[in-house]
Amino acid sequence: MNTCIECGTEFAGRSNQKFCSMKCKNAYHNRHNKAKEAKVIRINKILHKNWTTLHRLYEVYRSSPISMDIAKAHGFNHDFFTHVHHSPIGEKYTMAYDIGFKHHIDNQIQIIVSHD
Numbered sequence: 001m002n003t004c005i006e007c008g009t010e011f012a013g014r015s016n017q018k019f020c021s022m023k024c025k026n027a028y029h030n031r032h033n034k035a036k037e038a039k040v041i042r043i044n045k046i047l048h049k050n051w052t053t054l055h056r057l058y059e060v061y062r063s064s065p066i067s068m069d070i071a072k073a074h075g076f077n078h079d080f081f082t083h084v085h086h087s088p089i090g091e092k093y094t095m096a097y098d099i100g101f102k103h104h105i106d107n108q109i110q111i112i113v114s115h116d
């Protein structure tokens, strides 16, 4: 006998069969996909928060150097970003979609908006 990994019911079938029914198979996979999806949603929220924070800071400071601590105080989480942009002159920008920043020594950052 097999035991259904979704509902615990014992059933007859191939020894490698994990589910008693399609209903249990679907329920199991739906739940697991939701959990996977929840991780993506959590990260997307952080990225979106970073994006709005950088745009708000840009409204105020434009490309003047500001402390990373100011950005963090506004809710910026610098562990999450969408990509790295390399400028034609070799500068490296950490991006959140269309906006990003250049890291200076001494914990200062300079925000730039991408126009492409």
Ligand SMILES: [Zn+2]
Pocket: 004, 005, 006, 007, 008, 009, 019, 020, 021, 024
């Ligand atoms: Zn079942």
